[in-house]
Every structure is written in structure tokens, then in C-alpha cells.
Amino acid sequence: MQKILIIAPSWVGDMVMAQSLFIALKNNQPDCQIDVLAPLWSLGLLVRMPEITKTFVMPLTHGEFGLKARFLLGRKLRAEKYTQTIVLPNSWKSALIPFFANIPKRTGFLGEARFGLLNDARKLDKSVLTMTVQRFVALGFEANENLPYYSFPALNVTAFQQKNVIEKFHLRLSKPILVLCAGAEFGSAKRWSETHFAELAQHQLAEGWQVWLIGSEKDKPITEEIHKLTGWKCQNFAGKTDLTEAIDLLSLANTVVSNDSGLMHVAAALNKKVIALYGSSDPKFTPPLHSDAEIVTLNLPCSPCFKRDCPLGHRQCLTDISPQQIMPLIKI
Numbered sequence: 350m351q352k353i354l355i356i357a358p359s360w361v362g363d364m365v366m367a368q369s370l371f372i373a374l375k376n377n378q379p380d381c382q383i384d385v386l387a388p389l390w391s392l393g394l395l396v397r398m399p400e401i402t403k404t405f406v407m408p409l410t411h412g413e414f415g416l417k418a419r420f421l422l423g424r425k426l427r428a429e430k431y432t433q434t435i436v437l438p439n440s441w442k443s444a445l446i447p448f449f450a451n452i453p454k455r456t457g458f459l460g461e462a463r464f465g466l467l468n469d470a471r472k473l474d475k476s477v478l479t480m481t482v483q484r485f486v487a488l489g490f491e492a493n494e495n496l497p498y499y500s501f502p503a504l505n506v507t508a509f510q511q512k513n514v515i516e517k518f519h520l521r522l523s524k525p526i527l528v529l530c531a532g533a534e535f536g537s538a539k540r541w542s543e544t545h546f547a548e549l550a551q552h553q554l555a556e557g558w559q560v561w562l563i564g565s566e567k568d569k570p571i572t573e574e575i576h577k578l579t580g581w582k583c584q585n586f587a588g589k590t591d592l593t594e595a596i597d598l599l600s601l602a603n604t605v606v607s608n609d610s611g612l613m614h615v616a617a618a619l620n621k622k623v624i625a626l627y628g629s630s631d632p633k634f635t636p637p638l639h640s641d642a643e644i645v646t647l648n649l650p651c652s653p654c655f656k657r658d659c660p661l662g663h664r665q666c667l668t669d670i671s672p673q674q675i676m677p678l679i680k681i
Contacts, residue, residue, distance in 0.1 A: 353432065356446065357387035357395075361615065364394055365611070365618050369486050372499070372503075384404065386406075387404060388410075394593075419446050424449060433456060436463075456488050458473045504615065514598055518584075527560045527605075527606065529563070529607070530564060530613060531546050533610045534565070539667075541670065550583055568587045602616070626646075628646070
């Protein structure tokens with residue numbers, strides 16, 4: 350039996366897209382065991398992926414080197430006797446733990462000159478593998494294979510898990526639910542304006558919908574402003590849930606309007622109607638992986654710039670998308 354350790358990425362959206370790799374591995378090798386080494390915050394997401402057997406918590410924060418900690422964890426993992434590791438991040442340090450674990454086959458893209466650390470090192474051809482999900486899935490196959498068809502991520506949420514979150518937050522489901530994901534951890538250049546989100550929310554409230562605001566603790570100033578602009582008529586969950594609860598809340602939505610963010614990818618993986626707003630990022634690179642997703646972008650000459658903050662100071666790639674463009678796309 351193949352026993353595979355995945356070194357996971359550090360962003361929510363990338364973690365969701367990595368599930369396409371897990372599905373591909375299981376389709377190709379049904380008896381394989383897939384374990385994941387990942388940040389602590391991601392465990393609530395990974396438990397919703399049925400392909401995964403076991404998870405290990407990365408003891409270091411994003412960007413932290415911690416050579417000794419990596420060596421000790423690698424030595425501990427030797428007992429697991431993995432046959433292969435797939436390293437999804439491109440950094441040099443992300444390949445250290447599998448090397449220290451003496452895993453026989455260590456697969457990944459060359460990234461930061463990882464010769465030696467990886468013995469199945471691939472050269473990334475960005476003109477062929479144009480999407481993040483394609484790059485992840487390609488690492489599950491031999492270097493000389495053509496990229497196979499890949500499945501979209503599909504997170505599992507049970508009726509029992511939904512019942513728990515409904516009871517915890519005293520929710521009523523008698524009205525259709527619009528979820529607004531107004532944050533984007535990468536930076537302000539990926540965020541639609543609070544006034545636009547609020548205008549959209551007011552329109553749907555008048556149409557008899559309920560509007561939920563979902564995000565992390567960092568998103569609270571944004572969601573509070575939207576909540577205020579709508580006369581406190583939304584339900585603001587930002588900072589009040591962990592990631593698992595946010596997933597369960599999203600599973601109850603009828604439509605989700607989101608910036609290009611991790612929660613956008615989560616909503617798509619929950620088979621929700623997703624309306625995705627793109628400005629500084631490229632919808633061809635990291636689109637929501639759902640056949641019915643609506644991507645809204647203006648394709649201005651200055652975008653995608655991939656900057657955290659608009660280098661021109663106006664964010665017109667997003668601010669010029671009007672709420673009126675989004676309203677007709679919202680469906681029960």
C-alpha cells in the first residue's frame with residue numbers, strides 16, 4: 350500500500366484546491382493512505398475531506414524557519430514509513446521535513462533550488478499548468494504523464510453538523526440566505542468596497558432575504574461597517590466562528606458573494622452558487638472550482654497586478670463593479 354504524506358499549503362484557498370489532488374490520488378490508487386502535515390488552523394477544513402486518513406500539525410508559523418523543530422518532526426515521522434511525500438509549497442524550507450523523515454520518494458516543483466531535498470523534482474511549465482489546481486494535481490502523477498482530468502473539491506458537511514451550528518447561533522432558515530464574504534486576507538486590492546456590499550445587502554433584505562456576513566477576526570472592521578450601513582439588519586458572524594463553523598454556515602447558504610478569498614473556494618467546494626469578484630488577482634489562475642460559479646471581473650488594462658494594495662490608488666478594477674451588476678445573478 351502506498352502511504353503518502355502531503356506537505357500542505359498555508360492559505361485557505363490553496364488548501365481547498367489541494368483536495369483535487371487528494372481525490373486524484375484516491376482515484377488512481379484507491380488503497381493509498383493520504384496523511385497531511387498542515388497548520389493548526391486548517392484542521393477543521395481537512396476533517397471535511399474524506400480522502401485524508403491522518404493529520405499532523407506543523408509546529409511552525411508561516412515563514413518561520415525553525416531548523417531544529419523541522420529536524421525533530423522529520424525524525425518523528427520516520428516511524429510512519431511513508432513511501433512518498435508531495436510538497437505543495439515552493440519554499441526551500443518546506444522540503445526539509447520530508448528529507449529529515451527519510452521518505453524515499455520526495456515530489457515537488459523545483460521552487461527555491463530544492464535539488465537534493467527533492468529527488469522527484471519537477472520543472473514547472475507555467476504555460477501548460479496555468480492554474481494552481483492543475484499544478485497540485487500534476488504532482489500526483491509521474492512527470493511524463495499528461496495532466497489527467499481533475500475533480501472539483503467537495504467538502505463534506507452532515508445534517509448533524511448543520512444542526513449544531515443552527516442551534517448554537519439560533520438560526521432560522523425560513524428565508525433564503527445570502528452570504529457576503531467581504532474580507533480578503535491578502536490585501537485591500539482584492540476587496541470590493543463596503544458600500545457596495547452594503548447596497549447589495551440592502552437590496553436583498555428588501556427582497557425578503559436574510560444576509561449573513563462571514564469572515565475571520567481580521568475581517569470584523571469590514572463586516573461591522575457593512576452591518577452599520579444596512580442599519581444593523583444583517584447577521585454578522587465575523588470573528589465569532591472557527592473555520593469549521595464558518596464552513597457549516599456556508600453550507601446553509603443559497604448564494605455566496607465573495608471577493609477572491611479562501612471562503613470563496615470553501616463555498617464552491619460546498620456546491621454553493623458563488624458569485625466571485627476579481628480585481629487585482631487573475632480568475633484564470635485561481636477560479637472558484639464550481640461549474641455554476643459566476644466570475645465578475647472588468648479586465649482593466651492594469652489588472653491583474655497581484656498587489657496587496659492598489660499601486661494606482663484607486664482600485665477601479667473592483668470599485669467600478671456596481672452592485673446592480675451583481676443583483677440579477679443572485680438566485681435561490
